Amino acid sequence: MDLYHKDVVSITDFSKDDIEGILDMAEEMVPYARGEKIKRTLDGKILGNLFFEPSTRTKLSFESAAYRLGCDVIDVSEMSMTSMAKGETLADTIKIVDSYCDATVLRHPFEGAARLAAQFSDHPVINAGDGAGSHPTQTLLDLFTMRQAKGSLDGLNITLVGDLKYGRTVHSLAQALTKFGMNITLVAPESLRMPADIIDHLEAEGCHPVSTDSLEDAIAQADVLYVTRIQRERFPDPSEYQKVAGTYRIDNALLSKAKSDMIVMHPLPRVSEIAAEVDGTSHARYFEQAANGVPVRMALLNALLGGELR
Amino acid sequence: MKEEMAKEVRLTPIRNGTVIDHIACGQALNVLKILGINDQNIYSSISVGIHVGSSTLGGWKDIVKIEDIEIDHKDAERIALVAPDATISIVRDFSVAEKYSVKLGERVIGLARCSNPNCITNKGEPVLPEFRVVSKYPVQLRCCYCDRILTNVSDNLM
Numbered sequence: 001m002d003l004y005h006k007d008v009v010s011i012t013d014f015s016k017d018d019i020e021g022i023l024d025m026a027e028e029m030v031p032y033a034r035g036e037k038i039k040r041t042l043d044g045k046i047l048g049n050l051f052f053e054p055s056t057r058t059k060l061s062f063e064s065a066a067y068r069l070g071c072d073v074i075d076v077s078e079m080s081m082t083s084m085a086k087g088e089t090l091a092d093t094i095k096i097v098d099s100y101c102d103a104t105v106l107r108h109p110f111e112g113a114a115r116l117a118a119q120f121s122d123h124p125v126i127n128a129g130d131g132a133g134s135h136p137t138q139t140l141l142d143l144f145t146m147r148q149a150k151g152s153l154d155g156l157n158i159t160l161v162g163d164l165k166y167g168r169t170v171h172s173l174a175q176a177l178t179k180f181g182m183n184i185t186l187v188a189p190e191s192l193r194m195p196a197d198i199i200d201h202l203e204a205e206g207c208h209p210v211s212t213d214s215l216e217d218a219i220a221q222a223d224v225l226y227v228t229r230i231q232r233e234r235f236p237d238p239s240e241y242q243k244v245a246g247t248y249r250i251d252n253a254l255l256s257k258a259k260s261d262m263i264v265m266h267p268l269p270r271v272s273e274i275a276a277e278v279d280g281t282s283h284a285r286y287f288e289q290a291a292n293g294v295p296v297r298m299a300l301l302n303a304l305l306g307g308e309l310r
Numbered sequence: 311m312k313e314e315m316a317k318e319v320r321l322t323p324i325r326n327g328t329v330i331d332h333i334a335c336g337q338a339l340n341v342l343k344i345l346g347i348n349d350q351n352i353y354s355s356i357s358v359g360i361h362v363g364s365s366t367l368g369g370w371k372d373i374v375k376i377e378d379i380e381i382d383h384k385d386a387e388r389i390a391l392v393a394p395d396a397t398i399s400i401v402r403d404f405s406v407a408e409k410y411s412v413k414l415g416e417r418v419i420g421l422a423r424c425s426n427p428n429c430i431t432n433k434g435e436p437v438l439p440e441f442r443v444v445s446k447y448p449v450q451l452r453c454c455y456c457d458r459i460l461t462n463v464s465d466n467l468m
Contacts, residue, residue, distance in 0.1 A: 010457070089435050112430040112455025116437060131428050133456055197452075197459040 003303035007118040011136040016179040025299035033295035040070025041307030048101035049075035061293030139172040141296040145289040153180040161187040162228035164194040178205035251275040327377040333393040338372035354378040390414040429456040
């Protein structure tokens, strides 16, 4: 697999072999991500980090990944700080930023923004979340975390719970899971079910997810419980948010019904969907998951920008 | 036979031009819209039959006759978006010189808007909406930008 100068817009652009190749490279990056080894494979390169929506983990882990490889970072964290506030199109903004750096990471509130940016950019564009669309690098680090915990991704039982309608992480993840023959159970309140076009995509790939609104029923068989926050900011009507906020809560009582080696993941931030008491259990993997953002994004940047690790 | 003739004369036969037949009921004006035809850019007659008896389309159909203009296969591809069963007859001197069914291509560019209001193509960017054809019958398009499936094409014509 040659990722040099490729765009990373959707996980569906990648084959199973591509994904496994990135995860293997990420494995090699772990000691560099921790600072135990140092190699500046991207010395002299510049990464443009454009975050037009709030982000902590994605933005900082991209920055950390870049700095660990010797790559400099220029960034924008608010749309109001750019010419877009004056009415400039994203296309124009991207053309300009592209001329200042070697790759662009983009988080944007509108779906399809990364695809558009890739069209107007000569250098690679990495989608760091486009509205309720997709978040492919989150998917890569999710898969990396699962593989770390379970040894292999093939045939695992995974339960996705929470906001499956607006949650871009679960859209990308579900599409990737089909490549590994995983058995998917979807747990969401009626109004936050997985969009029909994603379900159609899964079915077309030979995956037949089971949908339920009962987490208790789903948890016993799960190898991985992937929890998402019900996102207040994606609801056009606040009263609709109030109806479903707090629907699911993972606590130790619930986890007593799970397999002993079942892992709990969450793209974070969490609000109240995972009780703090879970943090100390062997099930909790969400902090390792967030940390894995660095080696995975290092692997990706290194491959896109042509860094030589050895 | 007599009944067929009686139906036919409801719209006057044309000497030269195009007959677009077997249009799904209610889509005739969308066919004109998708062809970009309006009173500012055409100088010949157009006859439109709406809710005309049909033996093949569940009882009723629409039909459009455009005088002195022969549409091409590219236009026919557009028509397939809103009328996948339509047939095109090119008429020369009152005779059908050419007849074929409309057929949708693999991509649709700049003809319909994405139905997702949050899609970047609906936000004033300098790009035309672009779709991959997922299904030709019924017509289903996937937005090349946001991946949303568009099924109600006629409600989203540009």
